């Protein structure tokens with residue numbers, strides 16, 4: 012029985028190692044399709060299910076996409092970066108040759124079960140699908156095509172500056188939006204510590220890239236401990252000064268490695 016437990020532990024270790032190796036070496040290319048939304052200036056892509064709000068102001072610009080259920084992972088994929096190439100072997104008509112585009116996941120593309128999955132219900136499970144901001148899509152596809160086959164893989168996110176935190180909510184409900192996440196782009200876990208508390212307190216994903224704590228933190232400086240999906244952890248000590256108020260944003264100078 013002990014031998015069995017060791018074997019299982021060894022197998023888990025091995026699986027963990029291969030998963031890490033896959034991320035470290037950049038992931039394999041996979042197939043999906045891509046459509047576009049939000050208009051030629053991408054104004055219709057603002058907001059979105061990750062909660063980033065104004066994508067121009069937050070630095071995401073027009074290189075963004077809404078992910079289908081299969082890729083969105085209930086918001087856990089928010090902030091991840093994907094490199095996409097139009098699959099010219101499958102579609103020579105609407106693919107632009109020799110180009111790629113990298114987008115950040117900022118939104119969710121919901122299923123619509125009143126449309127067949129292969130005739131417009133592109134985001135219906137289990138389809139992997141990118142509904143891209145129009146300017147990003149037009150880098151690799153020809154407008155009249157409307158939908159293109161793509162190959163994609165996750166890539167490291169390049170960002171200028173450090174992690175940013177927007178503190179929203181109200182007393183006993185701190186809703187903290189994390190943006191400008193480099194490297195893996197997505198956050199797996201987050202904790203908060205008030206300057207008058209010795210302990211870290213767990214935060215829960217509320218929606219998209221918003222994490223909440225039900226603790227009363229008014230009037231305290233705040234530190235955040237952020238763990239990215241690849242396991243890197245950063246402690247942004249006292250990134251929020253004690254005189255903070257709801258609705259303000261704060262920048263750290265710390266950032267995840269690519």
Ligand SMILES: *[C@@H]1O[C@H](CO)[C@@H](O)[C@H](O)[C@H]1NC(C)=O
Pocket residue numbers: 123124125126
């Ligand atoms: C689903 O598709 C139908 C048919 O195109 C459309 O009328 C309806 O508004 C869509 N529903 C949603 C929630 O988008």
Ligand SMILES: *[C@@H]1O[C@H](CO)[C@@H](O)[C@H](O)[C@H]1NC(C)=O
Pocket residue numbers: 252253254255
């Ligand atoms: C809050 O405190 C910081 C210094 O920690 C100061 O620079 C800032 O002006 C203060 N803000 C307000 C609104 O008092």
